[in-house]
Amino acid sequence: MHEFAITQGILDVTLKGAKEQGAIKINTVYLKVGAMSDIVDDCVQFYFEQLSKGTIAEGAQLQVEKVPARAKCNNCQAEFEPEEFFFQCSSCGQFGAQIISGKELEVSSLDIETEP
Amino acid sequence: MEIPILRNILEANDEVAEQNTRWFEDKGVFVINLMASPGAGKTSFIMRTIENLREVFSIAVIEGDLASKVDAQKISDIGIPAVQINTGGACHLDATMIKNALGAIEKDDLDLLIIENVGNLVCPAEFKIGEAARVVILSVAEGHDKPLKYPLIFCEADVLIINKIDMLALTDFDMEEIRNITIGMNPDLEIFEISCRSGEGLAGWYDWVKARVKP
Numbered sequence A: 001m002h003e004f005a006i007t008q009g010i011l012d013v014t015l016k017g018a019k020e021q022g023a024i025k026i027n028t029v030y031l032k033v034g035a036m037s038d039i040v041d042d043c044v045q046f047y048f049e050q051l052s053k054g055t056i057a058e059g060a061q062l063q064v065e066k067v068p069a070r071a072k073c074n075n076c077q078a079e080f081e082p083e084e085f086f087f088q089c090s091s092c093g094q095f096g097a098q099i100i101s102g103k104e105l106e107v108s109s110l111d112i113e114t115e116p
Numbered sequence B: 001m002e003i004p005i006l007r008n009i010l011e012a013n014d015e016v017a018e019q020n021t022r023w024f025e026d027k028g029v030f031v032i033n034l035m036a037s038p039g040a041g042k043t044s045f046i047m048r049t050i051e052n053l054r055e056v057f058s059i060a061v062i063e064g065d066l067a068s069k070v071d072a073q074k075i076s077d078i079g080i081p082a083v084q085i086n087t088g089g090a091c092h093l094d095a096t097m098i099k100n101a102l103g104a105i106e107k108d109d110l111d112l113l114i115i116e117n118v119g120n121l122v123c124p125a126e127f128k129i130g131e132a133a134r135v136v137i138l139s140v141a142e143g144h145d146k147p148l149k150y151p152l153i154f155c156e157a158d159v160l161i162i163n164k165i166d167m168l169a170l171t172d173f174d175m176e177e178i179r180n181i182t183i184g185m186n187p188d189l190e191i192f193e194i195s196c197r198s199g200e201g202l203a204g205w206y207d208w209v210k211a212r213v214k215p
Helices: A003-020 A041-051 B011-027 B042-053 B070-077 B095-102 B151-156 B165-170 B175-185 B202-210
Strands: A023-034 A061-067 A070-073 A097-101 A105-114 B002-008 B030-036 B059-065 B082-086 B112-116 B133-139 B159-163 B190-193
Touching (some): A003 A041, A003 A105, A003 B002, A003 B011, A041 A061, B002 B011, B011 B030, B011 B095, B030 B042, B042 B059, B042 B112, B042 B159, B042 B202, B059 B095, B082 B095, B133 B151, B151 B175, B159 B175, B159 B202, B175 B190
Parallel strands (some): A023 A061, B030 B133, B059 B112, B159 B190
Antiparallel strands (some): A023 A105, A070 A097, A105 B002
């Protein structure tokens, strides 16, 4: 993962969403990160602290919710948890599946303060 | 107070990638995003592809490197339009870089655009740039276990080119093992075993391109 570009993306989405709600301060940014997206939390936190200086996101905490990988077998439609990007159905043994979850990389919500 | 956002972090890049895709589709250009480690053979592969298909298709190349015009110069020297993007510190191309480079391509009626991404098996996989196909090159000198170590790029690929097969006897590369590994990650992955140096195995790749590009 390229944490600098990811963090810039987090900040852009955060500030855009906060502005739409008339926020004057952002306390927490809640992220949803799938197991197959994976980011190095410490790197992102560091970059976020630098990039958010001078914005209403300065000082905000990042909270990451990890989403496990789940896939649906193309052959028998059973759902399973793939291990390490290996998409072999645990029910029928066939290869090939649709990814149901695990690739998320999103800002799910913000904790903000608005004008009193 | 808590407010829902539910927005993809890479939405800005994805939106530009969508714009690029529409531009390419409107103009009938098939776009390949070519990715690999440094030295795997991306530029050599492009040169071979051009050599074989330039009489059939109108081709241009976008080169991505941190610095220098070495690769774009090689392509220009054989009379094919090439645009060099220097990313400075960025280790991957993104959709905006491609969008900004399109105006510099001096070719009407383009059929095929090959984008040589920055040499890297990690970051390019994350960033859509508007391509129709993702082609990853792995050379036998790198080892057959790389899909296990860098899974995302091999999961996302449409084609895997295994290059430098003329060197197989000098390495421990296990062709059967890499196929066992990748079938679990990406069963639709098309694999071509080639040597850019000798030309062996490239006919299958040229047929793959001809089946998808409209002159």
